[in-house]
Amino acid sequence: MAFTNVPPLQPHICVKGGLEAITFYERALGAENTFHQLAEDGKRVMHASLAIYGGEVMLHDEFPEFEMSVRAPTTVGGTSFAININRPDAAAVDAAYARAVEAGAHGLMPPADVFWGARYARITDPFGHIWAFNAPLEQK
Numbered sequence: 001m002a003f004t005n006v007p008p009l010q011p012h013i014c015v016k017g018g019l020e021a022i023t024f025y026e027r028a029l030g031a032e033n034t035f036h037q038l039a040e041d042g043k044r045v046m047h048a049s050l051a052i053y054g055g056e057v058m059l060h061d062e063f064p065e066f067e068m069s070v071r072a073p074t075t076v077g078g079t080s081f082a083i084n085i086n087r088p089d090a091a092a093v094d095a096a097y098a099r100a101v102e103a104g105a106h107g108l109m110p111p112a113d114v115f116w117g118a119r120y121a122r123i124t125d126p127f128g129h130i131w132a133f134n135a136p137l138e139q140k
Contacts, residue, residue: 011057011083014070015127018045018061024126025050028103029085029096031057039063053085073128082122082130090119093133097121100131113137 015021018036022045025031029052036048044061063069073079087093094111101107105123108130114120121133 007056012070013057013059013083013127013129014062014072015059015129016062016072016074017127018048018059019043021045021059021125021127022048022050024103025052025057025059028100028105028125029053029131030099053087055085057083079128079130082132084132084134087133087135089135090137093119093121093135096133097123100125105131 022031022033022036026033031050031052034049034051034056037046038044039046039061044063046060048059050057050059060070062072062075064071085096087096090111090113097107097111100123105125108122108124109120111119111121111133117137119133119135119137123131125131
């Protein structure tokens with residue numbers, strides 16, 4: 001795997017159920033699974049790269065047997081951050097939210113015009129990660 005055109009910032013999320021998460025993100029966010037490798041157990045995802053809305057998110061299953069392993073939000077009881085996805089306009093925010101909820105995400109905040117001049121919405125995926133959709137409102 002060549003490291004070319006690597007973005008300067010890449011979220012790398014941990015889940016329980018990596019293969020299921022990949023399938024969910026394909027349905028809910030239109031993700032493209034550009035690469036994944038299973039661990040030696042043939043069940044857990046050691047590494048996956050997902051193209052999502054022009055960005056890249058890396059993903060792996062939880063590996064509690066490794067001391068430096070990151071834990072999934074479902075293990076620790078929540079997450080300390082949200083992944084923000086900028087969309088081109090308000091209609092795209094509405095569509096992204098609807099698609100994610102239809103695919104099984106929990107709606108935290110339905111699309112709304114917010115005080116900072118954007119259309120904004122939030123969901124939690126079945127793996128405990130929070131995703132936000134954001135687009136600037138047209139200036140009048």
